[in-house]
Every structure is written in structure tokens, then in C-alpha cells.
Amino acid sequence: MSEGGAGGGALLSPHRLEAFSDGVMAVIITVMALSLQMPSSATWAAAEHRLPEVLTFALSFTFIAIYWNNHHHLLRATRTISGGVMWANMLLLFWLALIPVLTAWIARAPGQSVPAAFYGVDAAAAATSYAILVRVIIRANSSSSEIARAIGSDFKGTVSVVAYLVAVGLALLSPFLAYATYSGVAIMWMVPDRRLYSPLSAPPRASPDRPLP
Amino acid sequence: MSEGGAGGGALLSPHRLEAFSDGVMAVIITVMALSLQMPSSATWAAAEHRLPEVLTFALSFTFIAIYWNNHHHLLRATRTISGGVMWANMLLLFWLALIPVLTAWIARAPGQSVPAAFYGVDAAAAATSYAILVRVIIRANSSSSEIARAIGSDFKGTVSVVAYLVAVGLALLSPFLAYATYSGVAIMWMVPDRRLYSPLSAPPRASPDRPLP
Amino acid sequence: MSEGGAGGGALLSPHRLEAFSDGVMAVIITVMALSLQMPSSATWAAAEHRLPEVLTFALSFTFIAIYWNNHHHLLRATRTISGGVMWANMLLLFWLALIPVLTAWIARAPGQSVPAAFYGVDAAAAATSYAILVRVIIRANSSSSEIARAIGSDFKGTVSVVAYLVAVGLALLSPFLAYATYSGVAIMWMVPDRRLYSPLSAPPRASPDRPLP
Amino acid sequence: MSEGGAGGGALLSPHRLEAFSDGVMAVIITVMALSLQMPSSATWAAAEHRLPEVLTFALSFTFIAIYWNNHHHLLRATRTISGGVMWANMLLLFWLALIPVLTAWIARAPGQSVPAAFYGVDAAAAATSYAILVRVIIRANSSSSEIARAIGSDFKGTVSVVAYLVAVGLALLSPFLAYATYSGVAIMWMVPDRRLYSPLSAPPRASPDRPLP
Numbered sequence: 001m002s003e004g005g006a007g008g009g010a011l012l013s014p015h016r017l018e019a020f021s022d023g024v025m026a027v028i029i030t031v032m033a034l035s036l037q038m039p040s041s042a043t044w045a046a047a048e049h050r051l052p053e054v055l056t057f058a059l060s061f062t063f064i065a066i067y068w069n070n071h072h073h074l075l076r077a078t079r080t081i082s083g084g085v086m087w088a089n090m091l092l093l094f095w096l097a098l099i100p101v102l103t104a105w106i107a108r109a110p111g112q113s114v115p116a117a118f119y120g121v122d123a124a125a126a127a128t129s130y131a132i133l134v135r136v137i138i139r140a141n142s143s144s145s146e147i148a149r150a151i152g153s154d155f156k157g158t159v160s161v162v163a164y165l166v167a168v169g170l171a172l173l174s175p176f177l178a179y180a181t182y183s184g185v186a187i188m189w190m191v192p193d194r195r196l197y198s199p200l201s202a203p204p205r206a207s208p209d210r211p212l213p
Numbered sequence: 214m215s216e217g218g219a220g221g222g223a224l225l226s227p228h229r230l231e232a233f234s235d236g237v238m239a240v241i242i243t244v245m246a247l248s249l250q251m252p253s254s255a256t257w258a259a260a261e262h263r264l265p266e267v268l269t270f271a272l273s274f275t276f277i278a279i280y281w282n283n284h285h286h287l288l289r290a291t292r293t294i295s296g297g298v299m300w301a302n303m304l305l306l307f308w309l310a311l312i313p314v315l316t317a318w319i320a321r322a323p324g325q326s327v328p329a330a331f332y333g334v335d336a337a338a339a340a341t342s343y344a345i346l347v348r349v350i351i352r353a354n355s356s357s358s359e360i361a362r363a364i365g366s367d368f369k370g371t372v373s374v375v376a377y378l379v380a381v382g383l384a385l386l387s388p389f390l391a392y393a394t395y396s397g398v399a400i401m402w403m404v405p406d407r408r409l410y411s412p413l414s415a416p417p418r419a420s421p422d423r424p425l426p
Numbered sequence: 427m428s429e430g431g432a433g434g435g436a437l438l439s440p441h442r443l444e445a446f447s448d449g450v451m452a453v454i455i456t457v458m459a460l461s462l463q464m465p466s467s468a469t470w471a472a473a474e475h476r477l478p479e480v481l482t483f484a485l486s487f488t489f490i491a492i493y494w495n496n497h498h499h500l501l502r503a504t505r506t507i508s509g510g511v512m513w514a515n516m517l518l519l520f521w522l523a524l525i526p527v528l529t530a531w532i533a534r535a536p537g538q539s540v541p542a543a544f545y546g547v548d549a550a551a552a553a554t555s556y557a558i559l560v561r562v563i564i565r566a567n568s569s570s571s572e573i574a575r576a577i578g579s580d581f582k583g584t585v586s587v588v589a590y591l592v593a594v595g596l597a598l599l600s601p602f603l604a605y606a607t608y609s610g611v612a613i614m615w616m617v618p619d620r621r622l623y624s625p626l627s628a629p630p631r632a633s634p635d636r637p638l639p
Numbered sequence: 640m641s642e643g644g645a646g647g648g649a650l651l652s653p654h655r656l657e658a659f660s661d662g663v664m665a666v667i668i669t670v671m672a673l674s675l676q677m678p679s680s681a682t683w684a685a686a687e688h689r690l691p692e693v694l695t696f697a698l699s700f701t702f703i704a705i706y707w708n709n710h711h712h713l714l715r716a717t718r719t720i721s722g723g724v725m726w727a728n729m730l731l732l733f734w735l736a737l738i739p740v741l742t743a744w745i746a747r748a749p750g751q752s753v754p755a756a757f758y759g760v761d762a763a764a765a766a767t768s769y770a771i772l773v774r775v776i777i778r779a780n781s782s783s784s785e786i787a788r789a790i791g792s793d794f795k796g797t798v799s800v801v802a803y804l805v806a807v808g809l810a811l812l813s814p815f816l817a818y819a820t821y822s823g824v825a826i827m828w829m830v831p832d833r834r835l836y837s838p839l840s841a842p843p844r845a846s847p848d849r850p851l852p
Contacts, residue, residue, distance in 0.1 A: 024239045
């Protein structure tokens, strides 16, 4: 609150934006679990039939978790937000909010191309919104050079958008190629966090795509 | 917390009111996305049939996003809240909480007048509650002249109430006239945030993108 | 956080308890609105048939809003919480979490005694849990006499429990007598906030049942 | 925020992790109550038929409440979080998010072995994730010896994992043996908080009611 005031009336502190985004992402993750159908009977076979649904849920859970993690790091490096930041953030939340219904659609028809392709379209839209959010935040915090340095090149963000668009095309050949691509993007965001970056973390920087150094 | 105490037992700090309102609005936005029905089959045609639902969702998402943004700015300028503020805020949340069910109703019958009209009634009630909230907050913070200056004339708030009531009438002619009006009000709240106010932001006032006037 | 540490390892600050309770109450209020069925067709008559549901929702919304308000005031006066406070709070949230399903049950059968009676049983259990919470908090904060003074006699809390139990009996005669009693208790909590207490608010105290002075 | 910065870019403060976890757990508890079916008619007999569902809900509510409580204490003792902490926490939330659908499955078929066994599998996975979270947090906070002392031996955590796995086996004999075991674990976590630890709380340690050992 005080930070927002310090920067003049035009600039807001990111605290409440974080809290709101956390709320939305927490609800998305949880209600997505509710979209899982109960097994149709109390047998192992019925439970086994739900395996594709559980895997789809796990993929989307990881997808949202990565966004939460990146968003957390991005806003940590942010000092002030503008109206543009607010709307870019809302656009990101819009695409994320569609994930549960798309997840449910895939879970009912995991072998079909169209749901798998739509999932990729939404994922690409979310990744693009995130890239816009990064740029709008850099502009709003232009007085401090820290933010641009902290955010860095957003290379993985660009790779993600391209990969999702490729996956949309692959889905038309086979939905499983698309799922493999979505999983690959998720692994790209998770793996370096524990392996590649840690030994290199000598200079104390922060980075949105390096959630845990 | 400390601010509330400073003003005597009668005055509360707005922090927890914000957090609660954020929670309600985050849940509204997210569960509304769940009211979207999955396409009935895994085809492009079935997905296309859901387009009116997605557009309705986008309208209501924007509607809630604007309230969150305005609420954010309003409470930023607020130092203390009274019981009246608490209840005015609850009244606003009451009308906002009805948005998802009304959105779902429109999505099932986008060409019908009655759901479109009810949406306008609820929107007008929410806008009126917001106007009440603004006035109650000004009264509770009367000792500081800052709040009234920051909030200003609430011109756009008055325009919104009138426009929503007009839209209720228009809905009886054609629901699409009502939807156009709702979209117009949303655009009115979004556009100035980025275009009109920024160049004028020389003196440190409430905010160049200050959503609530 | 720091307060908790200052009081020794055994005592926790109430901040996260508040945040969690806010989250639960925000979700209750919002999902309750989702339990409202859409009108069965796009006509005024169909909308009119939903009026009992909307009124039931309004009653339960007010019920939760009063608990949020009282809870807010109670925890404002609280410095430290114990494990007992945590569990008493969870017990309160348990009964509140049952309100949406009971509200939906009433909404489907507003003229029946049994749902109206069960609502009263749950309301009495919630009010009793709140009274327990008040006492456990006083015990956990015994070192400061401020809390007991701030909380006062909890007279309205006792009245509420008795009224709810009476309403359970009345429901067996007529559910509408029970609804009238529930509404009466809600009004008891709301009215004094704006009328009776304000002129008397000379000494700066806080009180859980005097949410707005 | 400032704490995270102090430790270098690699270390984050636990505040937002707490807020997000609180949100997820609050939604889980509340939506689980929604999975309760209304009684099929407005009679005492119909309500009585829902008793197994309400008991199942109470068990799962307590289950989540214990995790919230333990999580609260764990993060209170935490100064910095790493990416590993973030992902361990997400893994825990993943298993907790599956509780509502498993609860609903049990509620529909309380006398069947398979749902009772799956509940135990998920409970064991959640308890194992929690144990991983404890260890990852200790590693991330290794510079301060306080955390390891505060967390202690995690004896009850190990007992819980073993008990849940035993319950999976017992479920195949009788689901009620499994339910008894789940309830026993819950009681183990609740009771000491108020009885055993309090008299010993002379030295200011983590907490007399410290849920996570």
C-alpha cells in the first residue's frame, strides 16, 4: 500500500493483484479436481477407467502450478502496477479459467483430436498473455532497471508459445503427440529449477522462468 | 490493523474487507467458467456451438474484472471502514454472486429477452450498490478530505446505472441490443484507463487509470 | 507472525486463521449462489418460480455475512491463538459449510417442515460453536484483560442459540414460523449496528456483536 | 518479501505460498460440503439416509483441517522457501485436491472395499508428500538450526503413512476397519494438541499444540 502511494497516485502496489490471482488459481486447481467423475461403480476396474481423467487432471494441475510459480516470481520483482498490468493479468486469468472445462472435455474424449487441439489453443493464448504481462510490467516499472534485469529474456516463454502452436497442429495427426508436447513444455519449466540453475546461482538475481534457483 | 485501532473501536482497517471481497470475486470468476458446458462431442462443430457461451462468459468475466479493479482503487483510498461500509460491500457482493447463474441462463437462451433483461436488472442493482458503497465510504472517512477528492464525481457510475436500466427495456425489443449496451458500458470502463487519463497524470492524483471516478 | 513469536512458541498470531476463515466463508457465499437453479425456461413466469430460492439464498447470504462480520471483530481483538482456538474455529466452519446444502434443500421444498428444522439445528450448532470460540479465545488471551472487555457479555450470541432451537420446534408447526425466526435473528444482528449503538459509541471499545458502531 | 530478497534471489519468503495453500484448502473443505447430496425428500427418514455422507464429510473435513493446522505450524517455522519447497507443496496439494472426489465416492458406497482402499492410498500419498515437504524445508533453511529443532522427529508423520497403508489392506477385509483406522489417525493428531503437550510447554519451543512434530 505504502509503495503504491510513494510512486504517485498512478501506481499501485502489487499486493492485492497477487492475492486475487492466487485466489483464482487456487480455485481453478481445486474445482478442476471436482470435474473428475467418480468411478461408476465401487470396483478396481471402474477406478482404472478413470486413469485418463486423473492423468489429464495431473497435467492441468502442473500447468496451473507452473503459472502460479512464474507469476509469484514475476510479481516479486515488481514494484508498481498500472491499469495495463491489471488488464494483462486479467487476460491471463481468463485463459487459465478455461483450463478446467477443457480438461474435462479431454478427459471424456482423450483419443480425439479436437479437444486436444483446443487445449493447445488455450495454452498458447495463456502463454501469450503471460508474455504481454511481462512486457507491461517492465514498462510500468521502467524507472528501476532492476525489473528488466530480473526478468531477463523470457526465452522459455517464447519457446512455450511456439510449442503450444505446434501441438495444435500435431493434435490433428494424433492427440497423443499433442499431450506429449504439453508434458514436454511442463517438464521444461520444472526440470531446470532443480538441476541446471542451482550450481550457477552465484549472483543473487531473480528470474520469472527460474522459479527456484 | 493498527489503523483501525488508531481511529477508536468504531473504525476498522479495510484490509480484511478487501481480502474477503477478493476471495468472493475470485470464486465468482472461476466458477462461472465451470458453468460453461463442455461441447457435446469432440468436433469443431460442437465447439462452435459453444461460442455464444464463451462470449457470454467473456462479458461477465470483464464485468467482474471491472468491479474488482474499481473496488481495488476505492479501498486503496479508504482509511477506515464502518459497519455501514461492511454491509454496503456485502450488498454489492450479493448482486455480483448472482452473475454466474444469470450468465448460465443467458448462455442457454442467448436469443431470448427475459434472461437478457434480468442480467440488466442485476447489473443495475450491482452498480447502485457500488454507488452506495462509495457514499458510505466517503461518510466513514469524512475526517480526511483526500477520499472525496480521490473518488471524485462518480460520473461513470451514474452513467452505468442508467445504461443498465435502458438495456433492460431494450432487451424486450431484442436481447442483442441489451448485450451491446452491456458491452458498451464495459468498454467505457476499460478504455480511459489506458488512453485518456495517462497523458494528464502530471499531478499525483488518485490514478491516471483510476477506474472509479 | 512476529506477535506469535513474541508470546512464546505456544502462541500463534491470528493472521492466517483469519485468512483461512475468510476463504472458507467467501467460497460458501459464492457456491451457494451456484446452487440456485436457472429458471426452467426463458420466461418471466419461470423466473418468478425461482423467487423462493432467491429469498432463501438471501437469508443464508446474510447469515454468513453476519458470521464474517462478527468473526472479523472477534479476531481483531485477539492477540494470540492456541490449538483450542484453531479447532473451535474449524468446528464453526464445519457447521457453516453445511449451510449451502441445507439452503438448497429448503429451496426445493420451502413449504416442508423437515428442511426448515434441520436449518435451525445447523444454525444452533454454528451459534454454539461461535460461543465456544469466544470462550476459548478469551482463555488463550487471558494475560490481556482487553479481550474480555472487548468481547463483553455475548448476550446476543446466547439469544441466537435459544432462538434457533425454538425455531426448530416452530418448524414442525409451520416452516414459515421458522423462517421468520431465522430472519428475526439476522435483523437483531444487523439493526443495532446502524441505529442503537452509534449515539452511544463515546468510549472507544470494540465488540464482536457490535460490528459497526 | 523483504526476507526473500535478503537471502539472495534464490530464496523466497513463505508468505504467498501460505496464502495459496490456504486458498486451496479452503476451497477443498467447502466444495466437499457441496458434494453432499440433498436428502431425496423432505422427511426425517430421507435425512437419516444421508448420515453416512455427513460422517464421511466430517472425516475428510477433519483430515484437511489437520493438514491446514500442521502446514500452518510448519511454515511458521520456515524462513525461506526454495523451488523444491514450492513443488513439494504442490504435490501435497495435488493429493489433498483428490479428497473431495474420493469422499463423494465413499459416500455413495460406504460398504464397499475399493473406495475405502483408494481413500487410504490418497491419504498415504498426502502424508508422504508432507514428509517430503518437511525435509525439503529443513534443507532450504539449513542455515538456521531453529527449524530442525522446531520440527523435531516427525514421528507422527511416519506413523500416519504406515497406518494409512495398513488401512488400505484392512479395507479389503472390511471398509469399516479402514474408516476406523483413518479416524484413529485423525484423533492421534487432534488429542495431544490439548492434553499431552500443554503441561510440558515450559521452555518456549515450537508449540505445545504443535501439530507437526
